[in-house]
Amino acid sequence: MSQKSPTRIPAHTRHFAVQLSATRRGARLARLLTERQLDAWGEPYGAAAQVVAELASNAVRHGRVQGRDFRLRLKLRADRTLRVEVTDARGDRVPRVPDPVAGDAEGGRGLLIVEAYADRWGVTQAPAGAKTVWAELALA
Numbered sequence: 001m002s003q004k005s006p007t008r009i010p011a012h013t014r015h016f017a018v019q020l021s022a023t024r025r026g027a028r029l030a031r032l033l034t035e036r037q038l039d040a041w042g043e044p045y046g047a048a049a050q051v052v053a054e055l056a057s058n059a060v061r062h063g064r065v066q067g068r069d070f071r072l073r074l075k076l077r078a079d080r081t082l083r084v085e086v087t088d089a090r091g092d093r094v095p096r097v098p099d100p101v102a103g104d105a106e107g108g109r110g111l112l113i114v115e116a117y118a119d120r121w122g123v124t125q126a127p128a129g130a131k132t133v134w135a136e137l138a139l140a
Contacts, residue, residue: 014041014076020056022064022088030056030072030086041076043139047117048074048082051135054110055086058095058133063088080139081119091131094123 016037020026034052038045052072059070068089075083095111114121118135126132 012078014074016074017071019069019071022060022068022070024057024060026070027053027056027060030070033072034074034084037074038076038082038139043076043080043082047137048084048139051084051114051117051137052086054113055084055133055135058110059086059088062093062095063090063131065089076139082137082139083134084118084137085132085134087126087130087132089128089130091125091129094131095133 016033018030018033020030031049031053035045035049038048056070056072063070070089071085071087073083073085073087075085077083111121114135118137121133121135124132124134
């Protein structure tokens with residue numbers, strides 16, 4: 001009698017990637033595409049859309065280089081952890097959570113929003129002097 005090893009089912013990961021213009025319109029489109037893609041995968045998208053909106057906005061506002069786009073990448077793992085990656089052209093401008101801002105300030109809260117929704121986030125260097133800001137969210 002021979003023993004068979006159990007059949008392994010490979011962990012299924014879903015991917016989505018798109019390159020967008022580093023404009024306000026491109027940032028809005030990143031959010032919309034995230035909503036549509038997660039909906040197509042049958043996943044909730046509210047928190048992820050907020051994270052993408054902030055990271056894409058930062059890429060356009062702080063990571064823009066004339067003539068270069070930014071890239072949005074979504075990776076949904078089998079355990080329903082979503083990894084959001086936004087790559088922009090300014091690797092020399094690493095984001096950080098700012099000191100507390102005044103209540104009436106118009107900006108400075110984006111990464112606080114990312115921190116609130118994401119289980120973890122960070123920054124990695126990307127080729128050609130670029131950077132990738134990533135966040136991971138459990139879609140349970």
